Amino acid sequence: MTSRASNRSALAQGFAPFSYSGAKHAINFGYGLPDPVMFTELAWPDAFNRDTGVASADLPQYTDALGLPELRTKLAGRYGVRDDQVILTGGASQALQLIADAWIDPGDIVLTEDPCYLGALRTFSIVGANILQLGMCAEGVDLNELEAMLRSHTRVKLFYTTPAFHNPTGRQMSRTHMARVAALLDHYGVALVQDLVYAELPYNGTVDWLAPGGNVINIHSVSKVAGPGLRVGWVLAESNIINRLARLKCDGGVSPIVSNIVLALLQSGAIDAHIARLRQHYRAKRDILHTLLLFSRFCEPEYVVPSGGFSFWVRLAAGLEVETFIEAARREHAVHLINGRNYGPRSGDHVRLCFSYLPTSLIEQGLARLGTLHAT
Template sequence: MQYAFSDNVSSLQPSAIREILKFTSMPGVISFAAGNPASEAFPVDHIRQISADLLQKDPLLALQYNITEGYPKLRELLKKRMEAQQCFDPLADDLITTSGAQQANELACKVLLNRGDTMLCESPSFIGSLNAFRSYGVNLVGVPMEQDGMDLNALEEALRTSRNPKLIYVIPNFQNPTGRVMSLEKRKGLYELACRYNVVILEDNPYGDLRFAGTPVPSIKSMDTEHRVIYSGTFSKILAPGLRVGYVSAPAEIISKITVCKQVSDVHSNIWAQAVCAQFLEETDMDAYLEGLREVYRHKCELMIGGMRQHFSKKIRWEEPEGGLFIWCTLPEDCDMPAFCKRAVSEYKIAVVPGNAFLVDETQPSSSIRLNFSTPPDDQIVKGIRILGDMTREMLDN
């Protein structure tokens, strides 16, 4: 039978990262391609204890249907925590839990954009969100990044010339894939442009709690005097991604529409997982817990960068992140980056992600690759970076 797929999905392609991850099942492959949290950071014993208590004392809570907006106890805890972080205005905002931040970002696009409307995003940007946005047939416009975030001059030009711009998508903290942090000046400038051109900002912050160097920068949401910022967060990077618990803080009118869309999508997110997150928040000194996580990622990042300094060709440049999970490397312009990535995994058994995978138009050239330091154990970081370094010197220093 010949299948006729919908316009929304017919042009979608498999995630380049997922395709590369297929190679990681090959014997001996060391993967720097994933974006998973460090396995040693999972609070396994605490989650086991919470789960056992929940199923012993209140099994129906975990096993029965609940409300779409999310487990009420978790929502209240999140509202208080986010209000303290100036990411929730109790007089104007509401909050809904989602199946990870991925669903939060997808639903924000779904409720605000019609097919053909323009969404602007950083270039490069997170491939998972880009594919979600593409699935709604929006006009996706990439805005070049500078070291401290979006090029605001290019953003304004895109806002001025694009067809019906409605939403700006940004990852201000330890951006995926570059690891960059948007400066306070850029955040203020971005918000001013959103007000001037009457568009909404989708602020995606999955990595903000993982700052292990430098000084925190106020969120864009904290500047939101006109109620035009949607803020998405997640437990995936600070607790466990398998729980699939995310959340959205946004003006109440937007949350009401997201709620309706979520009802027809999955009814509600996993209640057992939400109850685990709620109990974890209630029982844990989060400041101390997060500092422990930061130490894990600080160590792993320093280990990878130390190896890169020792083994990589001097022709490769990289950016040292202040947090998050990724290091963005740039090869010489005359280097064939896709061929580099294919050779790395096929001959050297090292998986990395090609930079063009994060572009709005993946056919555009890129000379960058993304490395992940959080997923591999320490011994694989040391070994893999040495092997990759040997490859870079062989290819680039001759």
């Protein structure tokens, strides 16, 4: 007989485990995965590349809790911060877990928008946070609603958002709006966590995001621009915050071998050239899905055309029963969708349509199959 599971383990039972293998065997619009076709377009360096400046003996070894020093220095220069404002993590997911561990006790409040990235909702839920989701306007979170929440709740610890091509809505939030959010949060002693994993993938122009510092904590990752299998992310924040996160790490540091690959990509400029190709590639896919949606009857025509990122956020057509539609898509056509209510309680009439992973032929097939369901 096994002992009783922990509260965190019990809470985790409400979330399905991530299954990439399952995603490969269906037309899955729910997962925002990079296109594997583009992995071969990147000039991958030798993992034991000796030209990076990292000693050969340091590569198979443990490394610092803060991460490989040479990579931290390179990232600090890239983002205009000091080395002591950078910590490497096992992808953006570990960054979120560390931040949750550093700020949240059971019953504490995390604020975010409705809808919100599923992975963040999962992470904060499992540590016992009370997640309150706020309405959005065209610019981002509703500032009046945010201030009302901050005035009326004393246990708010964090506000989490994805301002650069918001997941799942695809909205781009201006630096001006996010500066107002940060200032309001700072007045109440609350941290702003900006998840910027899509920030390198604007399809028109550039993105100007709010820099780290003060109460602003930024999360980045190579998952969307190189490969999620590398499992390398980083947090940029004030040095005291970085030190707090480092003390919560229980591993032997992010793999120096993998970190050396990322370092070599940055030093050679290969990653920046690759990002330019990715922008063109994903913009073309976005345009294809947008064209198909213009002639689709299963969703309403009023949606935001994302200017970056991996997905559309669409409202299902009036008269469609969401759960019935999603189940029929899965059972009859092997098309996988995620009910919008999983992203937030106000979002039950929406679905996320990710275009990044699927080849064009499957995007077209998937939309056609969803169209037949609406017709019946």
